[in-house]
Amino acid sequence: MADNTNSxxxxxxxxxKNKEEMQKQLITFALMIxxxxxxxxxxxxxxxDSMFVIPILLILAVVQVGFQFYYFMHLKDxxxxxxxxxxxxxxxxxxxxxxxxxxxxxx
Amino acid sequence: xxxxHSLNPETMPSEPEKATQEGKxxxxxxxxxxxxxxVLFAALFGTYxxxxxxxxxxxxxxxxxxxxxxxxxxxxxLTSSLTSVYAMYHLKNNDFKKMQLWLGIxxxxxxxxxxxxxxxxxxxxxxxxxxxRSSAFGSAFYALVGFHGGHVTFGMAxxxxxxxxxxxxxxxxxNAPKFYVFSLYWHFIDVVWVFIFTVVYLMGKVG
Numbered sequence: 001m002a003d004n005t006n007s008x009x010x011x012x013x014x015x016x017k018n019k020e021e022m023q024k025q026l027i028t029f030a031l032m033i034x035x036x037x038x039x040x041x042x043x044x045x046x047x048x049d050s051m052f053v054i055p056i057l058l059i060l061a062v063v064q065v066g067f068q069f070y071y072f073m074h075l076k077d078x079x080x081x082x083x084x085x086x087x088x089x090x091x092x093x094x095x096x097x098x099x100x101x102x103x104x105x106x107x
Numbered sequence: 108x109x110x111x112h113s114l115n116p117e118t119m120p121s122e123p124e125k126a127t128q129e130g131k132x133x134x135x136x137x138x139x140x141x142x143x144x145x146v147l148f149a150a151l152f153g154t155y156x157x158x159x160x161x162x163x164x165x166x167x168x169x170x171x172x173x174x175x176x177x178x179x180x181x182x183x184x185l186t187s188s189l190t191s192v193y194a195m196y197h198l199k200n201n202d203f204k205k206m207q208l209w210l211g212i213x214x215x216x217x218x219x220x221x222x223x224x225x226x227x228x229x230x231x232x233x234x235x236x237x238x239x240r241s242s243a244f245g246s247a248f249y250a251l252v253g254f255h256g257g258h259v260t261f262g263m264a265x266x267x268x269x270x271x272x273x274x275x276x277x278x279x280x281x282n283a284p285k286f287y288v289f290s291l292y293w294h295f296i297d298v299v300w301v302f303i304f305t306v307v308y309l310m311g312k313v314g
Binding site: 014017018022029033043044068069073082091 | 119121125134135138139141142143144145146148149150152153154156157174178181182185188189192193196199200201291294295297298301302304305306309310312313314
Protein backbone atom coordinates (compact mmCIF):
# COMPACT_ATOMS: atom_id res chain seq x y z
CA MET A 1 0.00 0.00 0.00
CA ALA A 2 1.16 3.49 -0.79
CA ASP A 3 0.40 4.65 2.79
CA ASN A 4 2.95 2.22 4.06
CA THR A 5 5.83 3.83 2.27
CA ASN A 6 8.45 5.50 4.42
CA SER A 7 7.20 4.19 7.68
CA UNK A 8 10.11 4.47 10.07
CA UNK A 9 9.90 0.87 11.27
CA UNK A 10 12.69 -1.45 10.33
CA UNK A 11 13.14 -4.96 11.61
CA UNK A 12 14.60 -4.52 15.13
CA UNK A 13 17.45 -6.99 14.59
CA UNK A 14 18.60 -5.02 11.55
CA UNK A 15 18.24 -1.77 13.44
CA UNK A 16 20.47 -3.05 16.24
CA LYS A 17 23.06 -4.19 13.66
CA ASN A 18 23.00 -0.78 11.99
CA LYS A 19 23.50 0.85 15.38
CA GLU A 20 26.54 -1.30 16.19
CA GLU A 21 27.96 -0.49 12.76
CA MET A 22 27.49 3.22 13.45
CA GLN A 23 29.45 2.92 16.73
CA LYS A 24 32.36 1.40 14.81
CA GLN A 25 32.15 4.29 12.34
CA LEU A 26 32.37 6.79 15.20
CA ILE A 27 35.49 5.09 16.59
CA THR A 28 36.96 5.21 13.07
CA PHE A 29 36.25 8.93 12.88
CA ALA A 30 37.87 9.57 16.27
CA LEU A 31 40.99 7.68 15.16
CA MET A 32 41.17 9.64 11.90
CA ILE A 33 40.96 12.93 13.82
CA UNK A 34 43.78 11.72 16.11
CA UNK A 35 45.97 10.76 13.12
CA UNK A 36 45.32 14.17 11.54
CA UNK A 37 46.25 16.00 14.73
CA UNK A 38 49.45 13.94 15.12
CA UNK A 39 50.45 14.78 11.52
CA UNK A 40 49.90 18.52 12.03
CA UNK A 41 51.60 18.58 15.43
CA UNK A 42 54.67 16.76 14.11
CA UNK A 43 55.06 19.39 11.40
CA UNK A 44 54.12 22.43 13.52
CA UNK A 45 56.54 21.44 16.30
CA UNK A 46 59.33 21.23 13.72
CA UNK A 47 61.68 19.36 16.06
CA UNK A 48 62.29 16.34 13.84
CA ASP A 49 64.44 16.03 10.77
CA SER A 50 62.53 15.92 7.45
CA MET A 51 64.14 12.54 6.78
CA PHE A 52 61.97 11.14 9.59
CA VAL A 53 58.95 13.42 9.32
CA ILE A 54 58.07 12.64 5.67
CA PRO A 55 57.82 8.84 6.12
CA ILE A 56 55.77 9.35 9.31
CA LEU A 57 53.38 11.68 7.46
CA LEU A 58 52.99 9.25 4.57
CA ILE A 59 52.32 6.29 6.89
CA LEU A 60 49.70 8.33 8.81
CA ALA A 61 48.04 9.28 5.49
CA VAL A 62 47.95 5.68 4.22
CA VAL A 63 46.48 4.39 7.51
CA GLN A 64 43.85 7.13 7.49
CA VAL A 65 42.90 6.39 3.88
CA GLY A 66 42.68 2.69 4.79
CA PHE A 67 40.13 3.53 7.50
CA GLN A 68 38.21 5.67 5.04
CA PHE A 69 38.05 2.87 2.45
CA TYR A 70 37.42 -0.09 4.78
CA TYR A 71 35.03 1.53 7.27
CA PHE A 72 33.42 4.63 5.76
CA MET A 73 33.19 3.10 2.26
CA HIS A 74 32.44 -0.41 3.63
CA LEU A 75 35.21 -2.25 1.76
CA LYS A 76 35.44 -4.57 4.81
CA ASP A 77 31.82 -5.73 4.35
CA UNK A 78 30.58 -8.77 2.46
CA UNK A 79 30.00 -8.43 -1.28
CA UNK A 80 32.89 -6.01 -1.79
CA UNK A 81 35.26 -8.31 -3.71
CA UNK A 82 34.67 -6.62 -7.06
CA UNK A 83 34.99 -3.07 -5.65
CA UNK A 84 38.26 -4.16 -4.00
CA UNK A 85 39.54 -5.43 -7.37
CA UNK A 86 38.56 -2.10 -8.97
CA UNK A 87 40.14 0.14 -6.36
CA UNK A 88 43.33 -1.92 -5.97
CA UNK A 89 43.61 -1.99 -9.77
CA UNK A 90 43.38 1.81 -9.65
CA UNK A 91 45.95 2.02 -6.85
CA UNK A 92 48.32 -0.26 -8.82
CA UNK A 93 48.05 1.92 -11.94
CA UNK A 94 48.44 5.01 -9.72
CA UNK A 95 51.70 3.64 -8.27
CA UNK A 96 52.98 2.90 -11.78
CA UNK A 97 52.10 6.47 -12.81
CA UNK A 98 53.97 7.90 -9.82
CA UNK A 99 56.96 5.60 -10.47
CA UNK A 100 57.01 6.59 -14.14
CA UNK A 101 56.91 10.31 -13.38
CA UNK A 102 59.55 9.84 -10.68
CA UNK A 103 61.88 7.99 -13.05
CA UNK A 104 61.69 10.59 -15.84
CA UNK A 105 62.27 13.37 -13.30
CA UNK A 106 65.11 12.11 -11.12
CA UNK A 107 66.82 9.18 -12.79
CA UNK B 108 3.59 5.35 -9.22
CA UNK B 109 6.62 3.21 -8.59
CA UNK B 110 4.89 1.22 -5.89
CA UNK B 111 6.86 -1.95 -6.67
CA HIS B 112 9.93 0.02 -5.58
CA SER B 113 8.56 1.64 -2.44
CA LEU B 114 9.88 0.64 0.96
CA ASN B 115 7.80 -0.64 3.83
CA PRO B 116 8.74 -2.48 7.03
CA GLU B 117 7.81 -5.92 5.66
CA THR B 118 9.89 -5.65 2.51
CA MET B 119 12.67 -3.33 3.71
CA PRO B 120 15.91 -4.98 2.56
CA SER B 121 18.96 -4.60 4.78
CA GLU B 122 20.87 -2.99 1.91
CA PRO B 123 18.34 -0.95 -0.09
CA GLU B 124 21.14 0.47 -2.24
CA LYS B 125 21.95 -2.96 -3.66
CA ALA B 126 18.48 -4.52 -3.70
CA THR B 127 17.84 -3.96 -7.41
CA GLN B 128 19.93 -4.96 -10.41
CA GLU B 129 20.29 -1.29 -11.32
CA GLY B 130 21.55 -0.54 -7.81
CA LYS B 131 24.11 -3.35 -7.99
CA UNK B 132 25.33 -2.11 -11.37
CA UNK B 133 25.66 1.46 -10.11
CA UNK B 134 27.59 0.24 -7.08
CA UNK B 135 30.13 -1.79 -9.13
CA UNK B 136 30.31 0.82 -11.89
CA UNK B 137 31.00 3.61 -9.41
CA UNK B 138 33.87 1.74 -7.78
CA UNK B 139 35.31 1.24 -11.27
CA UNK B 140 35.07 5.00 -11.80
CA UNK B 141 36.83 5.62 -8.46
CA UNK B 142 39.67 3.32 -9.59
CA UNK B 143 40.08 5.57 -12.64
CA UNK B 144 39.95 8.71 -10.50
CA UNK B 145 42.77 7.31 -8.37
CA VAL B 146 45.02 7.15 -11.45
CA LEU B 147 44.01 10.64 -12.54
CA PHE B 148 44.92 12.13 -9.17
CA ALA B 149 48.14 10.09 -9.09
CA ALA B 150 49.20 11.80 -12.34
CA LEU B 151 48.50 15.22 -10.82
CA PHE B 152 50.33 14.32 -7.59
CA GLY B 153 53.32 12.99 -9.56
CA THR B 154 53.49 16.21 -11.55
CA TYR B 155 53.26 18.29 -8.39
CA UNK B 156 56.01 16.34 -6.61
CA UNK B 157 58.28 16.67 -9.66
CA UNK B 158 57.71 20.44 -9.98
CA UNK B 159 57.26 21.58 -6.36
CA UNK B 160 60.72 23.11 -6.12
CA UNK B 161 60.62 24.80 -9.54
CA UNK B 162 59.52 28.15 -8.15
CA UNK B 163 61.24 30.42 -10.73
CA UNK B 164 62.26 32.85 -7.91
CA UNK B 165 58.60 33.20 -6.97
CA UNK B 166 57.14 32.31 -3.57
CA UNK B 167 57.98 28.84 -2.25
CA UNK B 168 55.65 26.34 -0.60
CA UNK B 169 57.11 27.13 2.83
CA UNK B 170 56.51 30.88 2.42
CA UNK B 171 52.96 30.49 1.11
CA UNK B 172 51.24 27.87 3.20
CA UNK B 173 49.70 28.47 6.60
CA UNK B 174 48.93 25.38 8.64
CA UNK B 175 45.97 26.90 10.55
CA UNK B 176 43.68 27.28 7.53
CA UNK B 177 44.67 23.86 6.16
CA UNK B 178 43.88 22.28 9.53
CA UNK B 179 40.43 23.90 9.58
CA UNK B 180 39.77 22.72 6.01
CA UNK B 181 40.87 19.19 6.91
CA UNK B 182 38.55 19.04 9.91
CA UNK B 183 35.65 20.43 7.85
CA UNK B 184 36.05 17.80 5.13
CA LEU B 185 36.71 14.94 7.55
CA THR B 186 33.61 15.85 9.57
CA SER B 187 31.52 16.07 6.40
CA SER B 188 32.66 12.52 5.63
CA LEU B 189 31.27 11.42 9.01
CA THR B 190 27.98 13.28 8.49
CA SER B 191 27.46 11.46 5.19
CA VAL B 192 28.07 8.19 7.06
CA TYR B 193 25.23 9.28 9.39
CA ALA B 194 23.06 9.96 6.35
CA MET B 195 23.69 6.42 5.06
CA TYR B 196 22.91 5.06 8.55
CA HIS B 197 19.48 6.67 8.36
CA LEU B 198 19.06 5.44 4.79
CA LYS B 199 19.49 1.87 6.04
CA ASN B 200 17.00 2.57 8.83
CA ASN B 201 14.54 3.92 6.24
CA ASP B 202 14.39 7.33 7.93
CA PHE B 203 14.20 9.76 5.03
CA LYS B 204 13.88 13.00 7.05
CA LYS B 205 16.95 12.32 9.18
CA MET B 206 18.89 11.29 6.08
CA GLN B 207 18.02 14.60 4.42
CA LEU B 208 19.03 16.45 7.60
CA TRP B 209 22.48 14.83 7.70
CA LEU B 210 22.96 15.34 3.96
CA GLY B 211 22.12 19.00 4.56
CA ILE B 212 24.80 19.22 7.27
CA UNK B 213 27.22 17.55 4.83
CA UNK B 214 26.38 20.23 2.26
CA UNK B 215 26.99 23.06 4.78
CA UNK B 216 30.39 21.59 5.68
CA UNK B 217 31.24 21.10 1.99
CA UNK B 218 30.38 24.72 1.19
CA UNK B 219 32.43 25.92 4.19
CA UNK B 220 35.39 23.96 2.84
CA UNK B 221 34.94 25.58 -0.58
CA UNK B 222 34.73 29.04 0.99
CA UNK B 223 38.05 28.42 2.80
CA UNK B 224 39.65 27.26 -0.44
CA UNK B 225 38.46 30.33 -2.36
CA UNK B 226 39.78 32.55 0.45
CA UNK B 227 43.09 30.67 0.33
CA UNK B 228 43.53 31.07 -3.43
CA UNK B 229 42.61 34.79 -3.43
CA UNK B 230 45.03 35.28 -0.53
CA UNK B 231 47.87 33.72 -2.56
CA UNK B 232 47.00 35.73 -5.66
CA UNK B 233 46.52 39.15 -4.01
CA UNK B 234 49.14 38.99 -1.23
CA UNK B 235 51.87 36.99 -2.95
CA UNK B 236 51.08 37.44 -6.66
CA UNK B 237 51.19 33.65 -6.81
CA UNK B 238 49.11 32.48 -9.79
CA UNK B 239 48.79 29.56 -12.20
CA ARG B 240 51.37 31.30 -14.42
CA SER B 241 53.91 32.31 -11.73
CA SER B 242 56.04 29.18 -11.97
CA ALA B 243 55.91 25.47 -12.70
CA PHE B 244 55.22 25.05 -8.98
CA GLY B 245 52.25 27.42 -9.32
CA SER B 246 50.81 25.53 -12.30
CA ALA B 247 51.21 22.16 -10.59
CA PHE B 248 49.76 23.46 -7.30
CA TYR B 249 46.65 25.05 -8.79
CA ALA B 250 46.11 22.11 -11.16
CA LEU B 251 46.18 19.57 -8.30
CA VAL B 252 44.40 21.49 -5.53
CA GLY B 253 42.07 23.21 -8.00
CA PHE B 254 41.07 19.88 -9.51
CA HIS B 255 40.19 18.61 -6.04
CA GLY B 256 38.23 21.83 -5.41
CA GLY B 257 36.44 21.24 -8.71
CA HIS B 258 35.48 17.78 -7.48
CA VAL B 259 34.08 19.31 -4.28
CA THR B 260 32.09 21.85 -6.34
CA PHE B 261 30.70 19.09 -8.54
CA GLY B 262 29.85 17.01 -5.46
CA MET B 263 27.92 19.93 -3.95
CA ALA B 264 25.92 20.41 -7.17
CA UNK B 265 25.23 16.66 -7.24
CA UNK B 266 24.12 16.57 -3.59
CA UNK B 267 21.83 19.59 -3.87
CA UNK B 268 20.26 18.15 -7.05
CA UNK B 269 19.66 14.78 -5.31
CA UNK B 270 18.17 16.37 -2.20
CA UNK B 271 15.82 18.66 -4.12
CA UNK B 272 14.82 16.12 -6.75
CA UNK B 273 13.87 13.50 -4.16
CA UNK B 274 12.54 15.87 -1.47
CA UNK B 275 8.90 14.88 -2.02
CA UNK B 276 9.51 11.32 -3.19
CA UNK B 277 10.88 9.88 0.02
CA UNK B 278 13.14 6.88 -0.02
CA UNK B 279 12.64 4.02 -2.42
CA UNK B 280 14.69 1.34 -4.09
CA UNK B 281 15.07 3.58 -7.14
CA ASN B 282 16.79 6.49 -5.39
CA ALA B 283 18.57 4.66 -2.53
CA PRO B 284 21.48 3.67 -4.87
CA LYS B 285 21.77 7.31 -5.98
CA PHE B 286 22.26 8.53 -2.40
CA TYR B 287 24.65 5.69 -1.62
CA VAL B 288 26.82 6.32 -4.69
CA PHE B 289 27.03 10.00 -3.76
CA SER B 290 28.30 9.04 -0.30
CA LEU B 291 31.03 6.91 -1.90
CA TYR B 292 32.05 9.87 -4.05
CA TRP B 293 32.13 12.15 -1.03
CA HIS B 294 34.37 9.78 0.95
CA PHE B 295 36.68 9.53 -2.04
CA ILE B 296 37.00 13.34 -2.09
CA ASP B 297 38.17 13.10 1.51
CA VAL B 298 40.65 10.35 0.59
CA VAL B 299 42.21 12.65 -2.01
CA TRP B 300 42.29 15.52 0.49
CA VAL B 301 44.19 13.38 3.02
CA PHE B 302 46.98 13.04 0.46
CA ILE B 303 46.77 16.73 -0.50
CA PHE B 304 47.19 17.98 3.06
CA THR B 305 50.01 15.49 3.59
CA VAL B 306 51.95 15.83 0.34
CA VAL B 307 51.25 19.46 -0.59
CA TYR B 308 50.88 21.33 2.69
CA LEU B 309 52.64 19.36 5.42
CA MET B 310 55.53 18.17 3.23
CA GLY B 311 55.69 21.71 1.77
CA LYS B 312 56.26 23.04 5.30
CA VAL B 313 58.87 20.40 6.11
CA GLY B 314 60.77 21.01 2.88
